[in-house]
Amino acid sequence: MGASDAVASLSRPFPPPPPAPSRKREGGSLKMVAHSGLITVMDRAARKAAPRLRRDFNEVQQLQVSRKGPADFVSMADRRAEETIYEELKKARPDWGFLMEEAGEIEGDPNKPRWIVDPLDGTSNFLHGLPHFAISIAVEEPRPGGGRGEITQGLIYQPLTDESFWAEKGRGAWLQDRRLRVSARRELPDALIATGIPFLGHGNFKQWSAIFAAIAPEVAGIRRFGAASLDLAWVAAGRFDAFWESDLKPWDVAAGMLLVREAGGFVSDFRGGDKAMERNEFFASNDGLHTKLHKLMANGLRGI
Structure with a gap:
């Protein structure tokens, strides 16, 4: 497929959300495989915020034709969920x-973990009535001596499909009670890649364009869905084979990065190193494609 075909794929009509998987319920929450109590706490918090988000999403669809517009309403929905x-x-x-x-940073005991929360990832989708957004929650353990901690638990919940993606360090990644593995695809022509496009002064469009031009002619397609947390969850689930984006915040990617790694995938910066957070460059893929895609990425970046 040529680059023009890949560009076209970015602007095709938004697909319907996937059907919710089969699941068992106990007391209104999902019955999952053995996990720490933190996952239960995170799942419960996300599910408590979800009904109001669903109602607000239905309301914002009606506001699309109003004179006032839905932007203020969505901002309130975001804050209420948080x-x-x-x-x-x-x-x-x-x-x-x-x-x-x-709310930004709220200090707690410096010797205890902290929560990293995005109450509505995919706000622009929500604002425009597109059914692709999520709640993302992660746990960051403190490191001795301070500095950025280690993500040990993560959960990404899609209120409209009722899909709960979660992971714990050393215990794997899961969708409800189903173990997740990254895709087994090894050849670039079979690969479906997700990305996020710089917008309104956010991100480096020149850098993104160079990477896109290098990768697009070699792969089956590139998609831009507009919620980085779900992009990463879908890499972990094998729906996407890889993902790249820059200029993201910790709450956008903390849970998703853990999901990919616990599903057997790799997360690196655009140079192939382990400084994704520090460089604000996020490249995730399965093990079979990571080196091939990174080589294309490096070739593209060499020209800028």
Whole structure:
């Protein structure tokens, strides 16, 4: 497929969300395989915020034709979801700190973990009535001596499909009670890649264009869905074979990076190193494609 075909794929009509998987319910929450109590806490918090987000999403679809417009309404929906999640997590672990999209950093005991929360990843999709957004929650353990900690638990919940992707360090990645593995594809012509496109001064468009021009002619397709947390969850689930984007925040990627790694994939910066957070460059893929895609990426970046 040529680059023009890949560009066209970015602008095709938005696909319907996937059907929710079969699942068992106990007391209104999902019955999952053995995991720490933190996953239960995170899942409960996300599910408590979800009904209001679903109602708000239905409402915002009606506001598309209003004179006022839906932007202020969506901002309130984002804050309400964050407040609900904050209250649930705070109740479970009163001395933990927070890093959240809306409220920013809320200090806790420096010797305890902190929560990293994005209450509505995919806000622009939500704003335009596109059914592709998620709640992302991660746990960051402190490192001795300070500095950026280690992500040990992560959960990404899609309110409209009722899909709960979660991972714990050393325990694998899961979709509800089904173990996740990255895709087994090894050949570039079979690969479907996700990305995020720089916009309105966010990100390096020249860099993104160079990578796109290098990768697009070699792969089956490139998709831009607009929610980095779900892009990473879908790499972990084998729906996408790889993902790249820059200029993301910790709450966008913390849970998703753990999911990919626990599903057997790799996450690196654009140079192939382990400084994705530090460089704000995120490249995730399965083990069979990582080296091939990185080589294409490096060739593209060499020209800028």
